[in-house]
Amino acid sequence: MIKNCLKLAVGLFFLAQSAVYAQTYPEIKVAAPIEAVKIYIQGAEVLHKQSLNLTQGRQTVIFNGISPKLYEQTVQFSAGAGVKILSVTSQTNFLAPKNPPANIKALDDSVALVKKRIAELNDELQAYNQERAVLQANYNTKGNDKDLSLENLKNSADFFRERMLNINKQVTRLTGLIEEQNKRLFDIKLQLYEWNASQISLTDVLVVLEADKAKTVSAELKYIVGDAGWAAIYDLYAGEVEKPINLMYRAQAYNNTGVNWNEVKLALSTADPLESATQPTLAVWNLNNTDYSLNNNIYGNANGGYAPQQKQMMLNDNSAVRFNDSKRGMNMNAAPATDEIVYNQNMGYVQQIMGDDFQNGNDYNTAKFQEWAMKKKPEPTVGLTTIELPEMNAEFDIPQKYTIPCDRKPYSIEIASHSLPAQYNYLCIPKINNNAYLIARILDWEELNLISGSVNIYNNNKYIAQSFLNINNLTDTLYVSLGKDQNVVVKRTKIKNSSKKSFMGNQKKASLAYEISIKNNKSTPIEIEIQDQIPISDDKDVVVTLEEKTNAEFEPTKGFLAWRLNLAASEAKTLTFSYSVKYPRERIIKVEMGRQRKMAAPKF
DSSP states (O other), X not given: OHHHHHHHHHHHHHHHHHHHHHOOOOEEEEOOOEEEEEEOSEEEEEEEEEEEEEOSXXXXXXXXXXXXTBOGGGOEEEOOTTEEEEEEEEEEOSSSXXXXXXXXXXXXXXXXXXXXXXHHHHHHHHHHHHHHHHHHHXXXXXXXXXXXXXXXXXXXXXXXXXXXXXXXHHHHHHHHHHHHHHHHXXXXXXXXXXXXXXXXXXXXXEEEEEESSSEEEEEEEEEEEEEEEEEEEEEEEEOOTTSOEEEEEEEEEEEOSSSOEEEEEEEEEOSOTTOOSSOOOOOOOOGGGOOOOSOOSSBOOTTSSOOBOOSOOOOOGGGOOTTOSTTTTOOTTSSOSSSOOOTGGGHHHHHHHHGGGOOTTOOOOOHHHHHHHHHTOSOSSOOOOOOOOOSSOOEEEOSSOEEEOSSSOOEEEEEEEEEEOEEEEEEEOTTTOSOOEEEEEEESGGGGOOOSEEEEEEETTEEEEEEEEOOOOOSSEEEEEEEEOTTEEEEEEEOTTTOEEEEETTEEEEEEEEEEEEEEOSSSOEEEEEEEEOOOOOOTTSEEEXXXXXXXXXXXXXXXXXXXXXXXXXXXXXXXXXXXXXXETTOOOOOOOOOOOOOOOOOO
């Protein structure tokens, strides 16, 4: 009896609790505009602000039009003192009306018109095909009529030929028109695809709260979304030796959250929006296992010399998958991997773009599609890569408001402009080529809160090249190549009658000598560094001796020679160096290394 009463009491308790949770409260529906967005390297924090008229007691505030790519666990709501938050949940609103932008609606109307025109042309084509079939059947019947006179047969043949020719012409014309309309339909749908016209269902955020009294409050809703982010890009302007370098710091930001950001206050951050609340722990720092290297300048290496850094650092895409899930739309393998894109290889994209209107056998290979495919834009997803970030998080408040549509495209945002002191000199390695390159050495760049990114380099407002800035750099000087200067002439020649071979018993000796001439044809003085080398040997039987170096700095372990010269306007100088190699007479040693190039050539 007692056990049954206990079961009944427990059942009534849970029934009462269910009734409380099932209870509905007065609803306040809010379409709060986006006030501000903080864009992270991956993801973004979205802030809504709205004034709410609350009644005393419990009520449900429903925020409409929220991105479906939000992280539910990051939703935060605040409404000031006297307001108790009971629960915050989210749900997809499949019934909300979708109001496409005017440009998308115009294209949707064009799709309907083109499809109607294609249907009309197909009806006309079908009528001609049916007439041709009937004509062919009647002609065959008359052809078997033995009582048909020669005159009637001739007349029938003339009529058949003329009518059949007219039908064939109309069929050809209509087939061409239908093909044109199909391609036009494809181009319109491709534009819709580019504009991300698929209207996804948005999300409602439901906040159940309790107010101590009826009042008007200023409420804030904040949450993190995926499928958004930014990357750094720099414009570096230099060239005038007496003036500092101007470094323009920009961001390329994209929004694919399902909601446009219209005239919002922006901030950019290098922090991790999903950083764990768990305290960190230290790991052993072993220098022998580190990946750090000095060879990370835009232009330069750890040895004090210069070597163009053409490639980016090694990137490990698999390590940057924090937002890589289906809800964020960040499938890194979905986009084409190469630029050699052809129509047949992209048939999957064609079918995806055309949808239910795709028909096998139709030619959708339009010029617009070729241009889109070759440029790989827009890619259906945004790929991820790994970059180096400063040890301390940086945040940049953007003074002016920006609009970033939800279309997957990168939009440029100006972050800052820095005027940096620089030192200039020329560099030439005539053994490789005779060009003199202007090098800018930028000092104290580490205090600028930069992150790794592409750099567009300009010399006197003329675009030179794009390089890559890797902040994983242990030096305080950044080297930038500003291109070659034809007004500095350098020539390297082998000195005649000084290069020879001789024999001494079982030893062979080869001697070589070179002359380097430098002429400054500029109207201003310059500083130039000339680099060359001699071979080195780890074999005790092969001995290399530097005979002459004309005051060059010499690194014996590497065989490098370097001259640092100051040349006045129109001044010329000549440098010489020579070396010898002794080795056993029976050995074959290559004592001179010429410049070698490889290039594709016709084969007949």
